[in-house]
Amino acid sequence: MDVLIHVFVGLHIIGIAALLGGFFFQMKAMSAGEARFVPGMLHGAFTMLVTGMVLVGLNQADGSPVNNVKIGVKLALLVVILGLVYVKRDEEKVSSSLFGTVGALTAANIFIAVLWT
Template structure:
């Protein structure tokens, strides 16, 4: 079971890398007001959602305790991120405030995962 959990953690990290990487590639365009939600951001957020839910289930099935408050905060952040990316995915130009919010919430999600013990 540990190998499966670690595999899903790896996939979860790949999802966040896609989301944050997509954001980083558009930062220069954000400065010009031409940023857009790239497909990698949507796919990364969806990957994070699916693998996160799987990780909670696998950890509970393995008898590990899960911090439900932490998971709830991470899920809430991810739902807002996913909503913003999904709604704005077809727009040619996304307002800098909306785009910056996605980056800030993604970074906050990373820090919640790493620092909240």
């Protein structure tokens, strides 16, 4: 079970890479107001949701306690991220503030994941 949990943590991190990579890659475009939500960002956000839910299930099945408040906060932030990226996925450019919000919420979720023990 431990190996399976670690595999899903790995997939969870690949999801972060796709979402945050799309953000970092376009930081210059963002300052010019020309960034867009590329497909990889949507797929990354979706990967986070699926792998996150699987991780909750695997941890519970393994008898490891899951911090429901922490998971609830992470889920709430991801729902906002996913909603924004999904709704605006076909727009050729999105405002800097909207694009920045997705980057900031993703970074916030990383720090919630690692600092909230």
